[in-house]
Amino acid sequence: MPMAQLLEDVLQALNAGLLVGALYGLMCVGLGLIFGVMRVINFAQGDFMMCGMYAAFYLFTALGVQAAFGPYGGPYIAAILAGPPLFLFAWAVHRLLLSRVTGMRVTALEGEGHYAQLLLTLGIALILQNGGLFVLGSVPVSIRTPLSSSAFEIGPLLEDGYLTIFVNKARAIAALVSVAVAIGLLLFINRTRLGKTLRAAADNPQAAIYMGIDVERAHRVAFALGVGITAIAGGLLASSYPFTPYVGLEYVIVMYAGVVLGGMGSIGGAFWGGMVIGLIQQLSTLVLPTQLQNTAIFVVFLLIVLLRPQGFFGRSVERT
Amino acid sequence: MTQTRRDVMAATLGLTAATGLTVRIGQAQAPAEVKVGLLVPLSGPWARFGEIMRRGAELAVRHINERGGVAALNGARMRLVVLDAGDSTEKAKNAAQRMVAQEPDMVAATGAYLSSFTLAATEVTERAELLMLTLSYSDLITGRGFRYVFQTSSRAGDQAREAIPTLMQLAQSASGRRPETVGILTDNTAASISFVEPIRQEAQARFGVRVVVDETFTPPLSDATQLVQRIRSRRPDMLIFPVTVISDAKLVIEKMNEFGLGRGRLPTIANGIAVAQTDMLQNVGAEQLEGLMTVVANWDAKGQEQIIEEWRRETNEPWMTQNAISTYGDMWIVKYALEAARRADRNAVAQAIRTMDVTDGPAAYFPGRRIKFDANGLRENAGLMVVQWQGGRPVTVYPSQSAVAEAVWPRRT
Numbered sequence: 001m002p003m004a005q006l007l008e009d010v011l012q013a014l015n016a017g018l019l020v021g022a023l024y025g026l027m028c029v030g031l032g033l034i035f036g037v038m039r040v041i042n043f044a045q046g047d048f049m050m051c052g053m054y055a056a057f058y059l060f061t062a063l064g065v066q067a068a069f070g071p072y073g074g075p076y077i078a079a080i081l082a083g084p085p086l087f088l089f090a091w092a093v094h095r096l097l098l099s100r101v102t103g104m105r106v107t108a109l110e111g112e113g114h115y116a117q118l119l120l121t122l123g124i125a126l127i128l129q130n131g132g133l134f135v136l137g138s139v140p141v142s143i144r145t146p147l148s149s150s151a152f153e154i155g156p157l158l159e160d161g162y163l164t165i166f167v168n169k170a171r172a173i174a175a176l177v178s179v180a181v182a183i184g185l186l187l188f189i190n191r192t193r194l195g196k197t198l199r200a201a202a203d204n205p206q207a208a209i210y211m212g213i214d215v216e217r218a219h220r221v222a223f224a225l226g227v228g229i230t231a232i233a234g235g236l237l238a239s240s241y242p243f244t245p246y247v248g249l250e251y252v253i254v255m256y257a258g259v260v261l262g263g264m265g266s267i268g269g270a271f272w273g274g275m276v277i278g279l280i281q282q283l284s285t286l287v288l289p290t291q292l293q294n295t296a297i298f299v300v301f302l303l304i305v306l307l308r309p310q311g312f313f314g315r316s317v318e319r320t
Numbered sequence: 321m322t323q324t325r326r327d328v329m330a331a332t333l334g335l336t337a338a339t340g341l342t343v344r345i346g347q348a349q350a351p352a353e354v355k356v357g358l359l360v361p362l363s364g365p366w367a368r369f370g371e372i373m374r375r376g377a378e379l380a381v382r383h384i385n386e387r388g389g390v391a392a393l394n395g396a397r398m399r400l401v402v403l404d405a406g407d408s409t410e411k412a413k414n415a416a417q418r419m420v421a422q423e424p425d426m427v428a429a430t431g432a433y434l435s436s437f438t439l440a441a442t443e444v445t446e447r448a449e450l451l452m453l454t455l456s457y458s459d460l461i462t463g464r465g466f467r468y469v470f471q472t473s474s475r476a477g478d479q480a481r482e483a484i485p486t487l488m489q490l491a492q493s494a495s496g497r498r499p500e501t502v503g504i505l506t507d508n509t510a511a512s513i514s515f516v517e518p519i520r521q522e523a524q525a526r527f528g529v530r531v532v533v534d535e536t537f538t539p540p541l542s543d544a545t546q547l548v549q550r551i552r553s554r555r556p557d558m559l560i561f562p563v564t565v566i567s568d569a570k571l572v573i574e575k576m577n578e579f580g581l582g583r584g585r586l587p588t589i590a591n592g593i594a595v596a597q598t599d600m601l602q603n604v605g606a607e608q609l610e611g612l613m614t615v616v617a618n619w620d621a622k623g624q625e626q627i628i629e630e631w632r633r634e635t636n637e638p639w640m641t642q643n644a645i646s647t648y649g650d651m652w653i654v655k656y657a658l659e660a661a662r663r664a665d666r667n668a669v670a671q672a673i674r675t676m677d678v679t680d681g682p683a684a685y686f687p688g689r690r691i692k693f694d695a696n697g698l699r700e701n702a703g704l705m706v707v708q709w710q711g712g713r714p715v716t717v718y719p720s721q722s723a724v725a726e727a728v729w730p731r732r733t
Contacts, residue, residue, distance in 0.1 A: 005553055009546075016545035130363065138367035140566045142603045149574035149582070149608060166578055168545070240574070242567045242603045246364050246407065250540060285546040290537040291508055 021278020032270025046248025052231025079235025364407025
């Protein structure tokens with residue numbers, strides 16, 4: 001029954017793409033928030049995600065989350081709890097380091113301080129990677145849960161046992177949590193006073209200052225929140241993916257591609273950008289060799305940048 | 321001509337002085353220490369594998385020095401010089417360049433774990449005439465006509481040619497049925513490709529099987545759904561699964577369990593040490609690994625109980641993987657060569673290794689129990705080992721002289 005087989009392959013790829021894409025989407029949202037508000041290209045975002053993965057891992061194994069919530073709920077509680085410590089860590093990083101090369105004080109500099117920002121975030125990335133190797137070691141770890149090797153089985157939808165779709169439980173729950181966190185962030189940005197100050201600081205920092213908004217504080221909140229959200233995404237990934245201190249390198253390119261695809265400055269766009277990356281990555285294997293799945297991402301990425309440089313949801317003009 | 325007493329005295333004094341001088345010169349030529357290099361990844365995704373090699377080498381050097389160092393060099397101590405090969409072939413090559421430039425008195429080195437790293441690094445060491453021992457598998461390593469590269473492992477292609485018929489036989493005797501179809505799921509690293517090439521090319525002619533699914537991926541995977549879906553839909557009798565990254569191994573093994581193919585339902589043969597690392601226990605769990613086999617060039621085995629016990633005490637690692645035992649053995653090969661060469665000279669040591677043919681000493685740490693290299697630098701009759709997860713531990717099940725347990729062919733349920 002080759003037709004049913006083909007249909008099963010397509011649905012399975014679609015399912016994998018959606019589940020992986022939702023997680024990529026949340027990673028991209030964190031980076032998109034930082035870029036959207038601060039206009040800072042944060043090369044250390046993947047490494048902050050790595051810190052989130054380790055935070056979730058130690059919360060789960062050593063700090064009692066597994067004992068309290070068990071191997072089913074524990075991984076997701078640990079992932080969410082990884083957000084606040086990384087929020088505080090990022091707050092401190094901004095306060096002590098990043099604030100010196102961002103914000104209003106560098107607008108008059110050549111390239112609006114981007115060169116210093118690139119160097120600083122790259123330096124932070126290297127420190128986190130190598131410091132992580134020194135402190136945490138090179139042994140790959142992951143949050144173990146029975147959910148990562150079990151699935152919700154849908155089907156068989158046809159006779160003779162054909163057309164069964166396996167939806168991985170760990171990935172499905174991670175995807176749901178990702179969507180919930182992304183929606184929560186959007187509500188926060190659109191409905192709260194603090195969220196509005198972030199938008200004001202993003203749209204026109206000068207005008208925001210005139211309106212009495214503390215732009216530097218808004219940047220600090222955006223940076224810490226962006227890192228915290230990516231840390232939660234990392235915590236969610238930690239149950240299906242063994243990681244070492246170098247794991248961030250594997251994801252930072254995906255994050256940037258997602259943010260650019262979605263449209264720089266758009267938080268919702270960043271989520272959909274990540275989702276599209278996940279879908280391309282998985283669906284491309286239906287027609288291309290698996291070795292080329294990441295190549296396919298960048299071919300589509302280049303096409304979109306060529307045809308729609310502002311991304312799916314980006315603004316086509318420079319901000320005022 | 322008559323000799324006066326004065327002449328005899330002078331001659332005696334001269335001889336004494338000359339002898340003393342000779343002894344002093346001899347002592348001056350024997351260095352207080354001999355440098356041996358270890359070029360392995362200590363950062364990046366393969367750091368864990370390099371770390372195990374470092375510990376194996378350090379243990380061997382400590383043992384050699386505690387037992388008197390290199391006797392032929394007046395007890396010179398061996399000193400390990402460790403270099404990080406990093407996470408790319410470019411970094412491995414740069415590290416090799418640093419090694420040959422900064423350590424001109426180094427006599428030998430070992431490395432670099434990944435075949436692609438070894439291929440890059442040995443381009444440098446060959447030019448510097450520095451001998452390099454390696455446990456890497458790729459067929460290319462000793463296929464380039466180099467004179468200073470010595471491969472202690474059986475090449476990946478040879479491993480496949482030897483192991484697959486053995487495993488087929490095992491399947492037939494255990495299940496009463498010889499596998500007729502095979503699936504290949506491999507990453508695209510040099511060693512993995514070398515392992516699957518003979519199966520791809522000679523499946524029917526040599527092994528009597530048909531390849532029904534053949535997938536190659538670039539590590540690291542983000543998700544294994546599509547790969548395992550294809551295996552599930554083609555239903556091979558056996559899966560060949562060479563893999564080098566632990567995250568890929570976890571994703572595939574867990575996905576196989578999710579799709580109802582795990583825990584022996586689809587007999588799976590890996591290649592290399594990734595699936596038998598201690599880290600797999602933490603990341604996947606013993607129950608999902610039970611029955612999984614892997615073909616490796618070396619593993620801890622019968623007759624090595626003492627060193628295994630010491631390894632456990634020293635490192636808290638529950639068993640010695642190929643990386644640990646082979647690198648431990650490499651240090652003993654260099655020590656043996658230094659004893660034969662009687663000089664801390666890299667060319668003399670390389671020549672000693674070329675002519676080495678021993679069945680004791682360092683041979684105890686390698687399958688086949690013999691160290692003899694052919695003209696290309698490949699260890700003759702290097703053999704292989706098959707390791708199988710049984711009761712939460714990967715145990716050697718082949719060859720019989722090294723096996724500590726019987727192989728169990730997983731029965732499909």
